[in-house]
Amino acid sequence: MRPFMKLPFALALMMAATLGTAVAQTPAAKQAPQAKQAPAEIKPKPVTTVPTRPAVQTPVDTAKAMEQAERLAIQSDLAWVSLYNGVISGEASDRMVSAIKAFQKDHGAKETGVLNAQERGVLSAEAKKRQDNVGWKIVSDATSGARIGLPSKLVPLIVSDVNGTKWSSTTGTIQIEFLRRKEAGATTATVAAGEKKLNARKADYSVVKPDFFVLSGSQGLKKFYIRGQTRNDEVRVLTILYDQATEGTMIPVTVAMSSAYNPFPGNVAQAGPPPRKKVEYSTGIVASTDGAIVADRQATDGCMTIAVPGYGNATRIADDETRELALLRIYGATGLKPLAMSGNGATKPNLNLTGIADPQNQGGRNSVTVVAATATPAGADDTTLSPEPALGFSGAAALDADGKFAGAVRLKPAVVAGPAGTPLPSQALLVPADAVREFLKAKGVAVATGPSDAKASVLRLVCVRK
Template identity: 50%
Template sequence: MILALRTVAALAFAALLPAAAVLPPAAAVLVPATALAQTAALGATDVVKAMTAADRIALQSDLAWAGHYNGAIDGEVGERTVAAIKAFQKSVRGKETGVLNPQEREVLRGAARKLQQDVGWTLVTDPATGIRLGLPLKRTPRKIADAGLTTWNSPQNTIQIRLVNRREPGATTATLAEREKRATPERKVTYATVKPDFFVLSGTQGLKKFYVRGVLKGEQFHALTVLYDQATEGTMEPVVIAMSSAFVPFPAGGAARPAVEYATGIVVDGDGAVLTTAEAVAGCTSIVVAKLGNADKVAEDKAANLALLRLYGVRGLTALPLGGDVKPGAVDVVGIADPQLQNGAAAVSLIKAQASRDGGGLALSPAPAAGFAGAAALSGNAFAGVANGAALIGADTVRAFLKAHGIAAA
């Protein structure tokens, strides 16, 4: 049995905002022949500056993903942008003019999109911290959320992403930057910039590389940290540049968490035991199961991102059989799409996805939409696991969690 869960947030400052707008796919930017003819006279920088702001931002983003640009993705064009264009033209054996023709622009766009798809690049708003950012969800499917701290890890911990949200009364960006520099004895800073409202640090930490961007607004401090093995540098360097540009620590309009959020629960015994993700019910003052009443959280495992709920006074529910295991290939994710998108209804929905092994973890593609956190993934008629965004919590993990808390899986 699949249930709709409604949770009431305890922390008013945490946010669940719509995902940050995705830049439209950069269509081939057609540079008029007259502009090409003027390149020599005006200079490549002037020609690129004549593009629209959206096209300049998309161009810089694609150059960064292709590994040719390492700078702010803000549409401001200078010699670094033109040098990146020439580097790309050289890589495809084109003439190094500093201005892309339509065919070159299309090749660049395709290369960037392929890299984004390979890492599962997704723009999200983190509900625990209220921060908007881009994430390589295929590389970091393991998410753990706690008060003021959210982390995403790769299955083997070769990549770690951390968001921090905390009060820092009396602090300055200079003092916070110094604290980050000394966060661990292994940390060696090779780049640092400190401004009145933000700081950026990068360097090495043992056999890993790190990037930290911290922003201070009043007494509130939000920070993004990315730590990754140097062996993954080829993949992660463009990702870090993209993450830096996509990072919005204080979204316009505030960061108030909606009073009500929704997720999916799975009945795991006939006497009112319900399974969902720990993240779905974190920081909630009450949990309501549609048509069945209030539930209490009786157990959780933050590392596995699982929570066990209990409906009291409810008998005769039909438990979902939890035998089976995930196999790479097609799965059906059965859950309840966000009731807010159903005009208050709680209809059960089925979406198709692909399950795959990503290192030591499991991944779903495409990631299920809002409301499907805690949904059951089925391979044929066999239980494969629990959906958690782009990650899949495997059936063995689910059964071990339930066994540890006295639930014999059906």
């Protein structure tokens, strides 16, 4: 992009005054002494000013005026259409503007470097199509909690153990591996040096910082990209390996994976409160015939109204900040079918989650769906669920293979974390059945017993905020 040259302007002010003194004289014979005359008042001539031309706003200036979330979204979409290969950080830059101009050129539009509403819509649609083609999603590693962006359709084969997970295509042309290990005294420099030596790799790009490293190059007939990080003697490394024939597909995928990768999500400093949507969809579990509904606290927080399609509005009457549960009440509702929540025992690993996905994920419908998930203990108090269910499943009912109530789903909202301000994906957690029962008991709600149909006992909740 040509640099914008600001032309200098000089404003010269000129003023002139002619001073004249008129002397009145009498005839010489009768000449009287001259009286002192007051000096004439000097009036400056009007000054003509030259208007200064306003500074022209550059495309980078326009980008800076946007919300950071929008810049992040634009950079991500440009990366998906193979026009932006920088860090998706939300920084307004010449690289971002150049990518926008390239997109405009490809579509026969004027290369302004600023997307109009129509161009933004086209870019978003093209990026979404490419994401759908590869099955893009965010997953959490079951053993470490690391968050990884994954082209799930390209790598359907999965092998996992305590040391990490490997995803690969059916032919082995694409391989993605996340590994974790303990290594006393490990630094990014020592780990990067070790990765370079493996499998006769030839690195043509290398960045080693105190907190992370990046390597890329060739390994035989394949291309590789490696991103690693160390913390407290623990090493976590993401390796992407693909045949050169798949480079056109994998370059934008690799850029997106690099930006989405978060090896230590629990230790990243949060830079601000989670962003709140004006309209947020979630799932509620019917707890009693008289309208008691168990819901996710954060999904129903700050709502002007909580609409329950088919039943009117609900009122939030209690919450539990420790377990992030909320109790709603639909007054005057009839025909509600509570979910049987009685029972005891440890949580089994294989669960079925019954909920109602965000309407955007199901073509505007209000369908109840059931998805499988694996429950994995994560620390003393948390249990993670993988794969993560769709938006809208926060508050969904979790049942084990025997149909017993196992708890409620909680989707932790995305946060803006780290110095680069990169949004992190949500994380699916399980609020165990005992915690749900204790919450209801404390609020005077008796849990239902006997057989029940989970699909008939969940409702869509629509939170409308200011």
